[in-house]
Amino acid sequence: MTETTETFTYDYPAIEAIVTRHEAKGRAGLLPCLQEIQAFTGWLTPDICQLVGRRLDVPLADIYGVIDFYTLLYREPVGKTIIRVCDDMACYLNGSEEVLSSFKKWLGIGPGETTPDGKYTLEVHPCLGYCDLAPMAMMGDDVHGHLTPDKVADLLEVK
Amino acid sequence: MADMVKFTIDGKEVEAPAGELLVDAAKRIGINIPVFCSHPKLDPLGACRMCLVEVEGRRGRQLVTSCTTPVSEGLVVYYDSERARAARAGTLELLLINHPLDCPICDKGGECPLQDQAMEHGNGESHFVEEKHHKNKRYPISDWIMLDQERCVVCWRCIRYLDEWEDKPQLGLYHRGGETVIDIAPGHPLDAKTSGNIVEMCPVGALTSRVSRFSYRPWELSHTDSLCTHCALGCNVRVDTRLNQVKRLLARENPAVNDQWLCDKGRFAFGYMQHESRLTQPLLRKNGTLQPASWEEALDAVTAKLVEASKQPQRVAAIGSAKVSNEANYLLQKFFRQYVHSNNIDFRHGSDIATAGRGIPSIAEFEKADLFVLFGVDMAENIPVLDLFLKRAVNRRHAKVLLINSRRVEDSRYGTLLQPAPGEEVLLLNGLSAALLKDEAIAKRAGRLSGYKAWLADMVSEPTAKLNLSESDFGGAVAMLRRAQRPLFLYGEAVAGGKSGAANVTALTNLALLLGAVDRVGYLPYDANAQGARDMGVLPDRLPGQIVLSDASAVSRLQRQWGGTVPAEPGLTYLGMLQAAAQGELDFLYVMGSDPAAEGMSEALQKVGFLVVSDLFLTETAKLADVVLPAADYVESDGTFTNLERRVQRAPKAVRAPGRAAPDWLILTHLAQRWPVVEEIKDPKRKKRGHGRTPNIWSYASPQDVLQEIARVVPMYAGLTWDALGDAGQQWPAEALPLRPRLQSVTLPTLSRRSFTHWLIAERVLYDAGQLFATTEQGHNLIMAPAVHINSHDLATASLAVGQEIQVTSPHGSVRLPLLVDENVSPGTLFVPLGLAGAPAEQLLDGQYGPVPARIEAVA
Numbered sequence A: 001m002t003e004t005t006e007t008f009t010y011d012y013p014a015i016e017a018i019v020t021r022h023e024a025k026g027r028a029g030l031l032p033c034l035q036e037i038q039a040f041t042g043w044l045t046p047d048i049c050q051l052v053g054r055r056l057d058v059p060l061a062d063i064y065g066v067i068d069f070y071t072l073l074y075r076e077p078v079g080k081t082i083i084r085v086c087d088d089m090a091c092y093l094n095g096s097e098e099v100l101s102s103f104k105k106w107l108g109i110g111p112g113e114t115t116p117d118g119k120y121t122l123e124v125h126p127c128l129g130y131c132d133l134a135p136m137a138m139m140g141d142d143v144h145g146h147l148t149p150d151k152v153a154d155l156l157e158v159k
Numbered sequence B: 001m002a003d004m005v006k007f008t009i010d011g012k013e014v015e016a017p018a019g020e021l022l023v024d025a026a027k028r029i030g031i032n033i034p035v036f037c038s039h040p041k042l043d044p045l046g047a048c049r050m051c052l053v054e055v056e057g058r059r060g061r062q063l064v065t066s067c068t069t070p071v072s073e074g075l076v077v078y079y080d081s082e083r084a085r086a087a088r089a090g091t092l093e094l095l096l097i098n099h100p101l102d103c104p105i106c107d108k109g110g111e112c113p114l115q116d117q118a119m120e121h122g123n124g125e126s127h128f129v130e131e132k133h134h135k136n137k138r139y140p141i142s143d144w145i146m147l148d149q150e151r152c153v154v155c156w157r158c159i160r161y162l163d164e165w166e167d168k169p170q171l172g173l174y175h176r177g178g179e180t181v182i183d184i185a186p187g188h189p190l191d192a193k194t195s196g197n198i199v200e201m202c203p204v205g206a207l208t209s210r211v212s213r214f215s216y217r218p219w220e221l222s223h224t225d226s227l228c229t230h231c232a233l234g235c236n237v238r239v240d241t242r243l244n245q246v247k248r249l250l251a252r253e254n255p256a257v258n259d260q261w262l263c264d265k266g267r268f269a270f271g272y273m274q275h276e277s278r279l280t281q282p283l284l285r286k287n288g289t290l291q292p293a294s295w296e297e298a299l300d301a302v303t304a305k306l307v308e309a310s311k312q313p314q315r316v317a318a319i320g321s322a323k324v325s326n327e328a329n330y331l332l333q334k335f336f337r338q339y340v341h342s343n344n345i346d347f348r349h350g351s352d353i354a355t356a357g358r359g360i361p362s363i364a365e366f367e368k369a370d371l372f373v374l375f376g377v378d379m380a381e382n383i384p385v386l387d388l389f390l391k392r393a394v395n396r397r398h399a400k401v402l403l404i405n406s407r408r409v410e411d412s413r414y415g416t417l418l419q420p421a422p423g424e425e426v427l428l429l430n431g432l433s434a435a436l437l438k439d440e441a442i443a444k445r446a447g448r449l450s451g452y453k454a455w456l457a458d459m460v461s462e463p464t465a466k467l468n469l470s471e472s473d474f475g476g477a478v479a480m481l482r483r484a485q486r487p488l489f490l491y492g493e494a495v496a497g498g499k500s501g502a503a504n505v506t507a508l509t510n511l512a513l514l515l516g517a518v519d520r521v522g523y524l525p526y527d528a529n530a531q532g533a534r535d536m537g538v539l540p541d542r543l544p545g546q547i548v549l550s551d552a553s554a555v556s557r558l559q560r561q562w563g564g565t566v567p568a569e570p571g572l573t574y575l576g577m578l579q580a581a582a583q584g585e586l587d588f589l590y591v592m593g594s595d596p597a598a599e600g601m602s603e604a605l606q607k608v609g610f611l612v613v614s615d616l617f618l619t620e621t622a623k624l625a626d627v628v629l630p631a632a633d634y635v636e637s638d639g640t641f642t643n644l645e646r647r648v649q650r651a652p653k654a655v656r657a658p659g660r661a662a663p664d665w666l667i668l669t670h671l672a673q674r675w676p677v678v679e680e681i682k683d684p685k686r687k688k689r690g691h692g693r694t695p696n697i698w699s700y701a702s703p704q705d706v707l708q709e710i711a712r713v714v715p716m717y718a719g720l721t722w723d724a725l726g727d728a729g730q731q732w733p734a735e736a737l738p739l740r741p742r743l744q745s746v747t748l749p750t751l752s753r754r755s756f757t758h759w760l761i762a763e764r765v766l767y768d769a770g771q772l773f774a775t776t777e778q779g780h781n782l783i784m785a786p787a788v789h790i791n792s793h794d795l796a797t798a799s800l801a802v803g804q805e806i807q808v809t810s811p812h813g814s815v816r817l818p819l820l821v822d823e824n825v826s827p828g829t830l831f832v833p834l835g836l837a838g839a840p841a842e843q844l845l846d847g848q849y850g851p852v853p854a855r856i857e858a859v860a
């Protein structure tokens, strides 16, 4: 039962505005509300969860449940850019293992970790729906297909 | 009666009320469809797919979950078909993919539905060879409960219970698919007061009790159907024991009392029963110290002193207890009335409390009332299972709640809270009455009482201004009262005791009378046998059956039953006794199961000539005693208790008492048999005395014998027998103690703060530092730390800081306490819970009932 003690310094009025927009919808407004706040803050701090819970009248346990259900929502600090490397069937058969290792090599971190400078978080994902581009990865919202270790180095601007 | 429909299961014709769930209908004809998520007390969900059956539908036979399918006319159901069986076996196989092989060390093993159903409905083999998922296995979700996420079958029962009954949805579902787990929000352990019920509802060993874990195997346990005696509701429990040790308490279903529920104190706080600090032998004061003695020595010493003291019976007194059985209380008052000729008999919260003596109308009333008026009642802290029924009434039936309390309590979230300052409750209640009288129908009801109306109108003009209440809250409250079809008025010890108690209760009764609901006014006492102690006549002015001393025919009836004469003059009340003690006017005091010294009365008790205490522990009072008698706990002796709805219930012996401890009924019987008059009576040469002059000899061989006598002597217990009480107990009708209600003018209590700045409010909390709770180790974190609670507004005015040690002073005492900001406390008041370590509230009250004036100041 360790509580995340790190608190995010966020622009309260902006979050307040998002919450106010979704408040009336109650639980139905939960997902968009969390998404919008996260787009703004990067991750969902305990304070944010409490605030949203109180205002949308959703139990805290439920909020965390929803965050954990969706892999795109975070309740721990993550890097500025999230790299999602697909390792599902099509990507795997086309060399996702190599792609992943070069991400690991250049970033110096493993899946689920964040670089010390806070720039990147590396994740391994099931099928991201771009099998035609296999092996592929997403960096933030950008899709990068037909990846090779070289292309990875380019993407990370490390050469 | 609902429409009946006919349908078939496996070709068998079944009749059932339309809309009944298939799983329940099947059960009635002996088909036990296996379930995990379905539970009779929870809304249907259909999460686990264990209960699959086939039904004939438009598109042929379909698999459906029988726990969510209502029966309908002509429905054709196949339970034992190949496809249905395969489906259930498949569900089980899926459930078991990741289930750990813990059975040999799992608390649930042996009474586990998953084990049973895997045996009965499973394939016995798995297609899976992959490694199992690993999750948290020893994961405390509160001080009471351990979660093993690997064992969970994700049935949601725990989540739903906390949501649907407790209204505290503190557990949630996290992640998804095969990785789904139950969890709390990080950093927020469960604090629901009845959370332990989820341990019992969990169909596997995922939720276990941290008090009982690994201390038994279910098949080794012996079961005794008994009661919980932590509060006045008298929840039914099953005491599970092994080798003379209590291992766990489970809820026992009684629809009339606790349904299927227990609160966490009742379920988990039984550590005191076998605690090493229990008294195991009599103690006798020799050369100033308490030293072990034999029962012979101890009882002889008591008898010798008491015989001598009884020459001046007004200087002898006995304190009974609302925590011990009817039998013990009955014998205590009988002994002191019959042999010692003293009416100085009372118990804490006895005659000093203003109550009609009938408890609450009934627990079932919680299912009917549409308005709950809670006056000085904190149900969440004092009677959590009854609080569940209140929540249910609010959430399911949209019942309204009106609270009158100087402090905001948990139930305040359900309704309107009016916060009169201490001493202003009567003004508020009268204000409400006056406002209601403006309604014609209500005024008609008050009809002839023009005097009352005039008096009332006179007294309460502009109550809102005087009381500093918002017009809208007050108006809302009046509207709630006016609209109510079936209001239930409940008041607690916090307002029924002390100087303003009588006025408070009268004013509330007036209000109820105006609404034609005087028989729906109820008193919520704190302790398990508060009603029983009253019924047994442990009151200075009432005989068994709550009969007044002036009732000549009842007195003569009693004298015929008992032999001897019953003293005619009312005796001292509990507070009166302690005052007398302080004046050095008591030569002998017998205290049974009560601890006045812990309530700041030790100085007074030191002046008692001879003090005898029977108790489970060496209490503060026992430490001062001349003789200490080790008493048996209720699980160690047969006995009956009467709960707050006047239900007499039995608590049979489940284990032997430790050492040489003995039950109170037996101790008292031995004392009575030692009384000199007994020798006299036994002496064949004695002169014949007048009939009815000589008290009968006691010859009880068991508590059942005592109960038999109670059934003869106490009119409302007439005909009760141990056997007839059965598992559900028997309620005596409230009409057996008729009220003569009429509107009465109430004088406003004259409470004055004098030169003090605040009112001190002291009330009980569930988790206190008393021996009955604090001896259970797992509960230690839950005990409230001693502190004085104060509103932030007052804090600012007093320019004090949070956490700072301050001096709290009342006219009765002064203590140092840390300061705690608590917005539930209204400005101008201080709140210190009763029963905390060091007994700060008790020292400030000095035996009085609150509120008392107080002030705070920084410690120099």
Ligand code: SF4
Binding pocket: B099, B100, B101, B102, B103, B104, B106, B107, B108, B109, B110, B112, B113, B114, B115, B151, B204, B205, B206
């Ligand atoms: S929950 Fe039931 S099946 Fe699972 S380990 Fe415990 S006893 Fe065995």
Ligand code: SF4
Binding pocket: B151, B152, B153, B154, B155, B156, B157, B158, B159, B182, B198, B201, B202, B203, B204, B206, B207
């Ligand atoms: S912990 Fe028990 S009650 Fe709760 S979901 Fe899991 S199996 Fe069901």
Ligand code: FES
Binding pocket: A086, A087, A088, A089, A090, A091, A092, A126, A127, A128, A129, A130, A131, A134, A136
């Ligand atoms: S398998 Fe990688 S995107 Fe579908």
Ligand code: FES
Binding pocket: B034, B035, B036, B037, B038, B045, B046, B047, B048, B049, B050, B051, B052, B065, B066, B067, B068
């Ligand atoms: S018992 Fe029917 S789905 Fe769980």
